[in-house]
Amino acid sequence: MAIKALTLSSVKVIESDSDPARGSADATKFTIGAIDAFVSAYVFDRTLTFTENDAGGVAMAQVKMSEANLEAVRFGLRGWENLRDDRGNDVPFTTADRIVMGKKYIAVADECLALLGQDLVRELANAIRRINEVTPDDAKKSVAA
Numbered sequence: 001m002a003i004k005a006l007t008l009s010s011v012k013v014i015e016s017d018s019d020p021a022r023g024s025a026d027a028t029k030f031t032i033g034a035i036d037a038f039v040s041a042y043v044f045d046r047t048l049t050f051t052e053n054d055a056g057g058v059a060m061a062q063v064k065m066s067e068a069n070l071e072a073v074r075f076g077l078r079g080w081e082n083l084r085d086d087r088g089n090d091v092p093f094t095t096a097d098r099i100v101m102g103k104k105y106i107a108v109a110d111e112c113l114a115l116l117g118q119d120l121v122r123e124l125a126n127a128i129r130r131i132n133e134v135t136p137d138d139a140k141k142s143v144a145a
Helices: 037-045 065-076 118-129 136-144
Strands: 011-015 029-033 048-053 058-063 077-081 095-100 103-108
Touching: 011 118, 029 118, 037 065, 037 095, 065 077, 065 095, 065 103, 065 118
Parallel strands: none
Antiparallel strands: 011 029, 029 077, 048 058, 095 103
């Protein structure tokens, strides 16, 4: 099989493994989409940084996985349903324009990102990174179609 191009317009609806209502009508549903090569480069080039301390000559490497996860979600999360605040009110999904490498993107607003726990951000980021992978179930569905 040949290399497949990213399908940037495709989206997938997922539920969190940690959602007690997972699999029911009350579950929170997240719509995710692929991130393109420009955003991927922007996100992952910032994951590992090297610095040298002039005073002591000590080099230091930092792996910023949490920041990379947050940025992947910022650009890969397309919406949500049934995300509620502590009073049971629906939390609106809002976006903001962002510029990456001279291109304009519609991204998740900071106010929305701030409401997601670190474990959920990690889970969503992993799903976004895998969105264009063909799973065995996907392959079966494709062959059957």
